[in-house]
Amino acid sequence: MEKKMKQNNKRVFLMAAIIFSIAGISGCLNSKYRYEETMNSEILDFEEYQTAVDYYNAQNYEEAILYYELTLDRIKETMQPGTAMEYWIKGQIGDCYITTGNLDQAGTYLQEAEEGLRKKDNADMLASIYQSEGIYYGNLKQYDTALMYYEKALENAADDEIIRIYRLMATVYANMNMVEKALEYCDYAIELGEKQNNAGALTNVYYRKGSILASEEKLKEAKKCFEIGQQYAAYYWKEDDIKVAEGYRLLSRVSVMEQDYETAYLYSRKEMDIYTSQNATYTYDDVIVNIYNNMGYLNTKLGNRNAALKMIKKAYNIAIVEKETDAVIKEFYDNNILNNIELFYDEFIHDGTDYETWFKENFEI
Template identity: 25%
Template sequence: MNYNIRFLPIICIILFSCEEKNVTSIVSSNLNYEKAWDLLSFKKNNDSAFYYFNLAKLEFDKINDKVGAGKSLMNAAIIQSNEGDYFGSDESSTQALKYFNETKDKDYIVSVYNAIAISRNNLEDYKTALIWYEKALKVSKDSLEKIKIQNNIAVAYSKLKDYKKSIEIFESLLNLKLTNQDKKIKSKIIDNLAFTKFLQNKNYNAEPELNKALKIREKENDLWGQNASHAHLADYFKEKNPEKSLFHAHKMYEIAGQLKSPDDEIEALQKLVNLESTANSKKYFRIYLKLNDSMQTARNKAKNQFALVRYESEKNRADLLKSQAENTKKNYQLLVRNVALGLAFLAIIISFIWFEKRRKRVKQEKELLLQEKELEVKNTELRYSKKVHDVVSNGVYQVMSEIENTREFNKEKILNKLEKLYEKSRDISYENASENFKPKYKSKISNLVESFTSNVLKSVIIGNEEEMWKQISSKVKSELLVILQELLVNMKKHSQAKKIRLEFEKNENQLVIIYSDDGIGFGESIQKKNGLKNMENRIVSCDGSLTFDETIEKGTKIMISFPQKFI
């Protein structure tokens, strides 16, 4: 007898027992589930039941009832397994697992694990079946259920020809104290253990134990068990006593007919074909071919029908989701329109208020800008007046002193000095005109440094050429002015320097600024207070770096650099 088909009643009992716990609440909430349950349990109409279980799942999905949807898939898997659609059953069971909670729904999860294992058994994938049986055993809390699962595990090991492991499990189960209510499972273990020992050793006398199991099953009116016993006895006596083997094959065929189990009928017919006389063998062979063809046709038809029902269900589900999505989209568009109108009205009010404030602010800014421009013009005039005084006036005064204090003076020498003074005055005029026309970044640097110089504090700037600043990014130039200003303010307040020096260098990789003075320096440790901290933050914002030279004995030396990407 085929081991696999005998597992189906077990899984059906397990799954149906799970169903009975909550059937009242489900019936009241899902009419499709109620109808499917009635067709499966009482009318034995598997095709229609499968159809309504799929409809029930869709209804459960609508109300987000995951347990209900999982049960619908679980029952659909039972139907597919009963009809020989083992791949379909495996797929439905796997989908059902996604709906169950590992903590709250352990009873259902055990049943689904068993269903997957049985499908794998029927597909003769015993290694995978063992994995799922082990999962079921780990989750199960019911002692009798655990025994049934362990029995199935032992059978799977036997199918893999690991007879030693199989026998160990069967013997451990027999050592358990089973009650009178467990006689069916006890007879199953006795029968399976004896037959496995025979498979391990063909000389083993399994007849007493096989007959013992058969008597228990006959007493308990266990037709499925009797079917299994006769199958094992037929195989056991096949070489030892063909007449007894033939007797048990006939008994198996008779009981399989009562059970309406085509798989077992086919297995019994195979035995009869090999054991009967030539004439009878041909008769049973014709019956075998007819039944096998009929069964395969029915199963193929069922598989196609299940696939079609599942396709229609998924299509309906897709249509439902599409409809829901469209409704959601319409509601969303309506909401967006209302919100947009509200925001537009609010924006008009805010814009009016903002416009009025901006108009006043712009007016104030224009007045301030005008004042700043006027002040800038005055400062420029004062600055260049000072330059004229320092360069031209002092030079002329020096020449006059020289003429006054020299009795005999060199005319050419005096003319040369006057020409130099003329050139200096022309340069000052040109600089003034150029700056007024279009201020240069070079001038901004020079003016900034100059604003901190005095008779006491002198400055030297090296490399501040307009050509250098053409490729430098506006961000770096903007930040650099503030950085230098912060540096010079700090110097003015704390360094007591008499001389400062600024050097600007640029190569392919970076822009480098070196500042140095002859002041008191920072001492043993550099304390980055607010000013220096702000300066460093600005440098970092341009990916630059700030380095203090602590090796010099007197004064301060700082190097600032910016990377290539800002050049």
């Protein structure tokens, strides 16, 4: 409008007309914004959406996908399409697909979410989607692209999100073998988390830093990070929360690296105790199968033949069913459980029975 006034020296009546037009457009935009805000608020109250969030927070991603899809179905039935919340939910579905190992599906949903939120000009939600896209490209080993998305996410991220983004960037740098850079970003995240007294975020950062240190065989430092992370987890959630269990899993792995199999087993036992005490509404088959397999491996190392076979069979019995529909469990079955079974055979079976015959007798029943 200012440009037109300078160019044409508009008269008062024309300026009035322009002002009137702008007011009309502004009123229309405000009306659309209010509608969008109302719709987003209503979606938050959908039972399907709340259930999806519960499953997501419980790390039960397949069920989360189901209920996010049901939420989208309800949006289609009851609302005008194309709300920001609808695109954000698609981003959440993409995020879930990353975790379940279905990267093709993840990419499709994340792209649609990004394009939709760009049109809506919703910077806050876009920052969240950019984080998921960073994780997506990190899984594809396209690390420069992953870092680009994290940098974009930082532009509009809230303080608590910045902690998470720094942690995610640390993961990428670690995967690029830039360990010092990775630890530097962990320290940035820790400093910010301590300023905010954000125990939940600090839990994840200390777990990440410990994992990076463990990969460098700095085991004492790694253990210290895992223990600090666990303390934050117990404070922020509770003593029997799955985030505390995650700490036991990490401590068990460090103990294995130290060849302290007895301590490693005790940590795995504590991890299992927490998972078996969780709400029956949620299933943790991918985690449970991992714990059983690990306990089988540790019992093999400790020379406990019967206990080892019992745990390995428990892992096998879950995986043989779930691997048909769960890509993560299938990969774990192929790369871990079968190797663990072979290790058990090599350690304990010395009666001349060949591996194939023994396997059929003990597992294919």
